[in-house]
Amino acid sequence: DAGVIQSPRHEVTEMGQEVTLRCKPISGHDYLFWYRQTMMRGLELLIYFNNNVPIDDSGMPEDRFSAKMPNASFSTLKIQPSEPRDSAVYFCASSLKRPPLHFGNGTRLTVT
Amino acid sequence: GDSVTQMEGPVTLSEEAFLTINCTYTATGYPSLFWYVQYPGEGLQLLLKATKADDKGSNKGFEATYRKETTSFHLEKGSVQVSDSAVYFCALSFLFSGGYNKLIFGAGTRLAVHP
Numbered sequence: 001d002a003g004v005i006q007s008p009r010h011e012v013t014e015m016g017q018e019v020t021l022r023c024k025p026i027s028g029h030d031y032l033f034w035y036r037q038t039m040m041r042g043l044e045l046l047i048y049f050n051n052n053v054p055i056d057d058s059g060m061p062e063d064r065f066s067a068k069m070p071n072a073s074f075s076t077l078k079i080q081p082s083e084p085r086d087s088a089v090y091f092c093a094s095s096l097k098r099p100p101l102h103f104g105n106g107t108r109l110t111v112t
Numbered sequence: 113g114d115s116v117t118q119m120e121g122p123v124t125l126s127e128e129a130f131l132t133i134n135c136t137y138t139a140t141g142y143p144s145l146f147w148y149v150q151y152p153g154e155g156l157q158l159l160l161k162a163t164k165a166d167d168k169g170s171n172k173g174f175e176a177t178y179r180k181e182t183t184s185f186h187l188e189k190g191s192v193q194v195s196d197s198a199v200y201f202c203a204l205s206f207l208f209s210g211g212y213n214k215l216i217f218g219a220g221t222r223l224a225v226h227p
Binding site: 004042043045048091093098099100101103104105106 | 203214218
């Protein structure tokens with residue numbers, strides 16, 4: 001079992017640029033989650049999918065953020081345009097219907 | 113609403129000391145409770161869990177008991193090691209509409225263990 005795979009591990013970009021974060025969940029898991037972690041706000045749930053369908057996106061901070069899951073093995077989180085306050089570690093996690101969640105190692109995003 | 117409160121860190125201990133990290137929760141029903149651990153540069157990993165009152169979760173020398181009367185799930189370890197240095201998150205799981213048990217995390221408690 002390869003676990004949840006995220007890419008890239010680190011992303012540095014300039015304000016105004018588009019950023020795309022990628023996630024491959026564990027095979028067979030039908031729930032996928034995107035979290036953001038900052039020192040100030042801790043872990044925040046941004047959005048989650050069930051069977052590739054977005055169920056709850058109430059945590060997405062602004063319209064600049066969007067997430068897709070075109071198939072069971074791939075999801076993206078896109079920020080367009082990016083801003084310095086988006087700097088954080090973004091985690092993808094997957095699970096079966098009940099927890100526990102299995103987390104990836106995260107993408108550290110720095111927007112300058 | 114449902115929430116989890118953890119003791120503030122950092123917690124700094126010497127190797128072989130006893131560890132307690134307090135966690136209390138607020139919930140309208142009977143959630144499942146979890147402890148996750150995050151090592152530097154990594155994602156969160158499940159450490160232990162308990163699904164009903166009086167259950168004790170345990171793993172790698174860590175223990176926590178689900179106390180309904182005090183709405184608590186304190187994490188303990190009898191003798192910490194330097195390798196236990198990490199951030200520890202308490203979480204509860206509740207059945208929300210849509211059929212999914214959504215996780216609510218506490219703010220995390222950083223543990224630093226010195227030789």
